[in-house]
Amino acid sequence: MKTVRQTAKEKLKGYCRVCPVCDGKACAGEVPGMGGIGTGASFRSNIEALKAFRLNMRTLHGAKNPDTTIELFGQQLSTPILGAPITGNPYNMGGALTEVEWSEAAVQGCLQAGTFACTGDGADPAMYDSGLAELKKVQGKGIPFIKPRGQEDILKYLRRAEEAGTAAVGMDVDGAGLITMALKGQPVGPKTKEEMKEIIAATSLPFIVKGIMTVEEAVIAAEAGAAGIVVSNHGGRVLDHTPGAAEVLAEIAAVVKGRLTVFVDGGVRSGTDVLKMLALGADAVLIGRPLVIAAYGAGAEGIALAINTMTNELKQAMILTGxxxxxxxxxxxxL
Ligand SMILES: Cc1cc2nc3c(=O)[nH]c(=O)nc-3n(C[C@H](O)[C@H](O)[C@H](O)COP(=O)(O)O)c2cc1C
Incomplete structure (x- = not known):
């Protein structure tokens, strides 16, 4: 990983400093870019919220070879760690990788590690297109996320995900305030429960709502027919001064776990972070920025290495917590 990070530092120059700890401090306000919006408080909250939890060590038990496999929407994955949807290589990461090269690295790297990548959507249609094209090549093994566009547009994007045969499909509803999308003639906005029902009923694929930070909205997602949610503040990139995902996860999971698949993201940097998120009630986690660094450092192999490293750390942490x-x-x- 050291070599991977060194290469990434060169390729991401001016966009990401590849800090020893990716915590949103040095890159506060760098959106577009890799940072968090405004003061960077929401990005930092993700890190601080996880840091606030500590682990109880237990070694007198029989958990000698922990099993990290998980079944998600009928698919068997080797780890509960997935790639988060990420787009905007030209303006967020400086463009040393094209959107297509990034999408390929993400989708292939995650598959190499026995798991799935999520792909994203943005103002330029090339964002959704490149992610979906890569998923199509691998018989849909991954999950595309659509921005909260107009209803008619969403239906078209859903059809394309269905044609690609993806494992599920989702919407990052927290993209509702993205003025950049409106400026480029692709308006987005919040969705009512009725609108969500209409969207979810219109697809045969399991539907995931990304960007849930309250119990009330998790319940709305469930009542609208969602199969899953992602507890997320979008990596602290859409609204300044939100809590960290790990801060609100337990109360949300307590209400909807079992009824919905609960994903979470934001500030997950190690296997112990993954363990904490699962302990708080998540079924699986998504990783964002660390996989960008991994891909810029070594493409698909870098991503597979980063996920395998975190999965091994998770395994070790499972041994040490029983x-x-x-x-x-x-x-x-x-604790
Ligand atoms: C550069 C960048 C681009 C992103 N693009 C998208 C996107 O297109 N769609 C989406 O749902 N989330 C997007 N996200 C948010 C991630 O999916 C995820 O929620 C976040 O990065 C998790 O936090 P972490 O980076 O601290 O792991 C983006 C994040 C970053 C850093």
Whole structure:
């Protein structure tokens, strides 16, 4: 990973400093870019919220070879760690990788690690197109996320995901305030429960709502027919001064877990962070910025290496907290 990070530092010059800890401090306000919006407080909250939890160590038990496999929407994955949807290589990362090269690295790298990438959407149609094209090449093994566009547009984007045979499809509803999309003639906005129902009923694919930060909105997603949610503040990139995802996860998961698949993202940097998120009630986690660094450092192999490293750390942390499988992980591992 050291070599990967060194190469990434050169290729991301001017856009990401590849800090020893990716915590949103040096890049506060750098949106577009890799940072968090405004003061960077929401990005930092993600990191601080995770840091606030500590782990209870237990070694007198039989969890000798923990199982990290998970079944998601009928697909067997080797790890509960997925790639988060990320777009905008030209303006967020400086363009040393094209959108197509990034999408290929993300989709292939995640598959190499036995898991799925999510792909994103943006003002330039090339964003959604390149992610979906890569997913199509691998029989849809991944999850495309659509911005909260107009209803008619969303239906068209959904049809294309269905044609690609993706495992599920989602919408980052927290993209609702993106003025850049409106400026480029592709308006986005918040969705009512009725509109969400209409969208979700219009597709045969399991539907995931990304950007949920309150219990009330998790319940709305469930009542609208969603199969899953992503507890997320969009990596702190859309609204300044939000709590961290790990801060609100437990209360949300307590209400909807079992009824919805609960994903979470924001500030997950290690296997112990993954363990904390699962203990707080997540079924699986998404990783954002660390996979950008991995891809800029070594393409698909870099991404596979980063995910495998975190999965190994997770395994080790499961041994040291007495969890033989992901189902064994609960609040007891937290202090
Ligand atoms: C450069 C960049 C671009 C992103 N683009 C998208 C996107 O197109 N769609 C989306 O749903 N989320 C997008 N996100 C948010 C990520 O999916 C994810 O929520 C966030 O990065 C998780 O936090 P982390 O980077 O601290 O792991 C983006 C994040 C970054 C850093």
């Amino acid at each position: 969890c033989a499988s992901l189902e064994d992980i609960n609040m007891d591992v937290l």
